[in-house]
Amino acid sequence: MKEFLFIYRREANADAGVQWSPERIQALLKPWQDWMGGLAAQNKLVDRGNRLDGDGSVVKSGNIVTNGPYVEMKEAVGGYSLVRAKDLKEASELAKGCPILQVGGSVEVRTILAMDPIEIK
């Protein structure tokens, strides 16, 4: 078994102007909860990870700090999780159930390189 990072992306500013209510948030969270619960039930969820706020900054060399990369990018990272799978193929298969795909977003699946002491040498 290997570990994979799922990076959830969706269109930046997709939620601009949305009126949030507890019911709306609940309706949005439920599919996520069920999907992650399903991964956990297969013992394939390593860490549910975190959701990321839209707020952020980018720090570049030369003391340049900009407020978020989102103006120039179409998609923004909205969160991440750690998943366990046999190989990249299985991990990608697991990602197909992600609710973000229902709202035009995407999941980037990346293999995590194990800290193998032999490799470091």
Add this chain to the structure above:
Amino acid sequence: MSELLPNLFRTEYRKIVSVLGKKFGFEQLEVAEDIVSDTFLVAASTWGLKGKIPANPTAWLYNVAKNKAVNYLEHQQVFDKKIAPELKQESRESKVPGEFEIDLSPQNINDSQLQMMFAVCNPSIPVEAQIGLSLRILCGFGIDEIADAFLADKDTINKRLFRAKQKLREENVEIALPVTAELEGRLQTVLRTIYLFFNEGYYSESQNVTLRKDVCFEAIRLCYMLVENSTTNKPDVNALLSLMCFHASRFDARLDENGEQILYEEQDTTRWDTDLVRRGEYFLNLSATGNKLSKYHVEAAIAYWHTNKADTAEKWESILSLYNELLMIEYSPVAALNRTYAVSKVHGKKSAIEEAKKLELTDTHFYFALLGELYTGVDNTLAIENFEKARSMAKTDSEKKTIKKKMDKLDV
């Protein structure tokens, strides 16, 4: 008297053993056990001989045990002072005879029992040994009762307890509450043992229903001791206590007179113990502090929903999201299977079948029983196939019968 002495044994043995054990240390735990057993023997013969029970039997027992313990310690001291130095060339701190004090006050009894609990629930010994020692030392169970609860023979249990005590001695485990920095971690071990201890009684295959119930209530009692002490009265301790109260509330309804299981759907709700349900709610409320959500919190909340028998959408949606939460805290096959059942209640059997297939828990009969359940009414041929597989893998007759009943209801 035929009733009195066994009852006293059940309530007092563990108290005196904890106090003496604390005084003597694991080094001489057996001596402590022997002294207490002796005390009860003396009581049986003296009270029987005189045909009269003392006015205060508990005080009488404490006195005899105290005298025996002091005698032992004095002899031990003579040995230590006169003989041991010759052997080891070192002397323990010397005490004058009469200086030994055995404190059997309620406060010290409580403290000693709590300290003993932490000492026995030590990660250096296997969890079944922790449960066995707890039953013996903290609950005063006889070896034959422990053997019955574990469905093992007395020899196995004796050996297991012997090895466990030996290990605790080797590891120099102290009979004391852990220091503040270690409390949280050690408390987790204690909670886990109490939780498994309870399950041992609740799910035991032993036919002895009274004994199983006793085991469950002893687990509740030990957890209650933790709640009563301000050092150990933590949110997750209350959550575990709540969980056990909810489960125990269905104890009478879930077993028939032969000790066989009655399924949840078929239970007579009038036999649910409403008093225990209320206690469960009480401790669940007390557990809702702090910022840590333990698996006991989640399981208690699930058990709470099960105290409402009516099948509402709200109930199953809550149960499903709680199982999602539980699995993210700690994976277990049982939780994965139960979650899938909740999926069928919320999203229908077809989605649940899809989810179930992904679990691939093919080494447990519960998996096939669940598939049988899910296929029932969707594809009865597949339902029968899965039930058949479950029945062939089931370990007990009682389980086989339950599965058979479900198959009989299907017409193909």
